[in-house]
Amino acid sequence: MTESVPLRASPGAGPVSCQVRWQRSTRARRVSLRIDPRAGEVVITLPPRAGRKQGMALLTTHAAWVTERLGALAPAVPFVEGSSVPLGGVPHPIRHDPAARAGVFLQDGQIVVSGEAAFLPRRVADFLRAEARRRIAILAAHHAAALEVKPAAIRLKDTRSRWGSCAPDGTLAFSWRLVMAPDWVLDYVVAHEVAHLRELNHSARFWAHVTARTPHRQAAQDWLRRFGPTLLRVG
Template identity: 75%
Template sequence: MEHNETESIPLRAHPLALPTPTPVRWNRSARARRVSLRIDPRAGEVIVTLPLRSGRKAGMSLLTTHAAWVKERLDSLSPNVPLAEGQRIPIGGVPHAIRHDPNARGPAILWSGEIVVAGDVAFLARRTLDFLKAEAKRRITVLVAGHAAALGVRAKRIILKDTRSRWGSCAPDGTLAFSWRLVMAPDWVLDYVVAHEVAHLRELNHSDRFWAQVSRLTPHREAAQDWLRRNGPTLLRVG
């Protein structure tokens, strides 16, 4: 069980000034054995996790000690990209401008390098997000079907999530879950992530047998893993 609190605090105790105020989310977890620190790239927050018996003093001590690292990580985050008129959002790795057209057929479509969103402008962000999720589901479903057929397996169902650390997962019952944000990655990156999770339908582990199944399905393993390490945080900054 976890209890989360978010507040903004300036860490003036460290000579390297952090962004002021610095958003800090405090997690109190029964599973935590020690105080830990990480950055949430999507929210642009510092996350401090405390065991039940540790106080915030221990968390502040860790923050102060690692203030330079926190500053570096926060400064390296890509700017947040809102789902708004004129913003360019990648689809399959190709930038598409969001354009509002109240009279367009909708609620949103891809057209000549644009995401054309119909209806009232007040609903543009939500309709763009709905479109991105629907497009992700469509593309992922096609890839799952092809890779599953190649291995002679079958997914129980496909669901979309908005995870911060895992692009995909495979449950023991055969349910595959993917981040909808993968629709923004290049097609070959999406292909790798789908192949990875479909391979788990045959090998629910990361053994040599599992990686052999992945290699049967896609040649993009190393390149895709490298792309996600370098560019994945940027995808989390959209919306």
Template identity: 70%
Template structure:
């Protein structure tokens, strides 16, 4: 998929609705067979995907037809939450306050329910993000190794990504990939996603055998799926 550009489009949700500004990201895809819309929670915009030879006016027509849906979905997004001093962000599902201490050493580290960040203020967002990624890698690796031992499988590697839709994935070569943002979710949610991907090392499908492996590894499936459906998009708005 090739990003084309971004712009603000004026939409009118409903016959009697007033005009509103809508942030739009245009993309072209060689695999797309029709024009489609999706909400990019992280960017707070609607993404319009066009087949390679389709004119932009077709995307505008689809936007106009679904204007009410688009604006409703955008309005329902959680407000963006930056990495900044005094901001409270979740870690393991529990609130932690970011505190800037220029004289401290060690980049960013935990002090109880506080994430202390050292150094110059302009480095704070990157250092918080680096801390969360490192903490995600540590927690995910610990869970994955335990689940892999239970199933008698081997993990080729663990990768961290920052995806918009998939919380985890398993490649045919045994590489597991996870969104680092899962470290902000409750522990039982993280455990479920890790167990889900480790189970794919035995069954690279979603057959009854696969789900039996997941049930063996974690009791958190239904609760975690509900939490990710209801709260997952808000994690994309942090940082």
């Protein structure tokens, strides 16, 4: 359940409305609170025996932190005509052209979407996922050949905290949102996960492989820490 809840960051401040999503978990041992940057909501998780009153008490106690974090979120960027969506770190305005040839395509630095306006958000999302899959596959093949490894499979996800992962069976998973990051950031994440096919750990040997493949490792890590959350606000 999601509801709007007024919060006061300080005793003298006026109320600020925020969206709160309540969820119950049989695995939770205590009431917890977090910010969902993608939805722009506060998420309160209740264990089986906890009630809404306990959740509200936690929310009130951390009101200043919650309002600060929500205020720091980047503006949401919906998939609608006129929105500017980054692709490879470069802003691309969305243009709706009902009479254009079928599908979604790039033209003059724009993402052109044909067909009915009602289908535009889904078509843009599908286009970005397909583009992410194409670019990641090329990079993964390149780094895998250099490291003499081969992924078992490559999957796309929409994670909120991890940009990539490598499973013990050799399956690599990536957030499709990385296609919006600069090319060299995407290259680093792909090289990082491919290197795990050689070293499924974060040992010195692993980092040596990563550094050899991506000399821009530190810059990419810094970019993700600083700007990564903005990618969650798109779509």
